[in-house]
Amino acid sequence: MGLFDLFKKGDKVGKDSAVDSSSVVKTSGETSKKGANRDVITKLSFHPEWDVPQEQKYVFNFLANDLAPLKPNQLSLSAINIEPSMANGSWNVKAFFRSSLSEAIELGEIELLILDKDDNRVASHYFDFKELGVIPAESARPWIFTFPASSITADEVPEEGWKISFNLLSLRGHQLDLDDTWKKQLPKDQQEKLAEIVKTLPKLGKTEVNFTGLQAKLNDDGSFHASIFIRNGHEKAINLEQLPLEIMDARNVLVAKGSFKLDPVLTVQPNTTKPWTFIFPKELVTADGADLSRWTARVPQ
Secondary structure, three states: OOOHHHOOOOOOOOOEEEEEHHHOOOOOOOOOHHHOOOOEOOEEOOOOOOOOOHHHHHHHHHHHOOOOOEOOOEEEEEEEEEEEOOOOOOEEEEEEEEEOOOOOEOOOEEEEEEEOOOOOEEEEEEEEHHHHOOEOOOEEEEEEEEEOHHHEOOOOOOOOOOEEEEOHHHHOOOEEOOOHHHHHHOOHHHHHHHHHHHHHOOOOOOOOEEEEEEEEEEOOOOOEEEEEEEEEOOOOOEEEEEEEEEEEOOOOOEEEEEEEEEEEEEEEOOOEEEEEEEEEOHHHEOOOOOOOOOOEEEOOO
């Protein structure tokens, strides 16, 4: 079966999923207040390497004419149909990628989601949008996004009302999640410094939770204060109620060990890093001769 055979006369445009372009790509264009609410009719655009038969052009034109207008500076994915592959279990998801920007754009890697009619995720996969080529201003480009079987969590193709959408959580990048108590205590410039540090930390895995040391101090009363970045790579928030914690110095020697009951529960939002300070009382500290030039925090297994 060829590429164009997947687009049929009986296809219909389904749900549209539009986002503000600023959440996906930085552009130089600006929309005047006067034209901010105008309707943008996107024009059909084919990939320059596509040699589209005349009969197939009629099909694409028919589908494109059914697309709802966009507002300026939006990017949209308009669902058409899902063709499951009997050979390997993948889903060939037909859709229009649309742009209402006033300039051409080219995107990079973006995670897309398939959501059922109740907005439950049934598939997710990263796609290199460079393969779509340069997208002209105010245009609609038909494309097939192939979701491999490993990316699909549903047993069957979703019912009518499904949509294909951008995963905005992955688009925004990993961010600092600062608790209100820290916001009140820290000056703006220190908050900005923390945000910059977070940007320099190694990328987390999608399901990884990581504890990274920020600042350690041994006090005169023998207690040990450890400020730690709690890093959540998940796409769901994590709630910490009880946290066992060990601090190892540069020689990998245990400096402090304890278990902390967090009340109220400490919540770390998805794809964010939250700094928190843990205070180990004197009796939980063995810091004589400790080398704190470098140290690590870990959760004992």
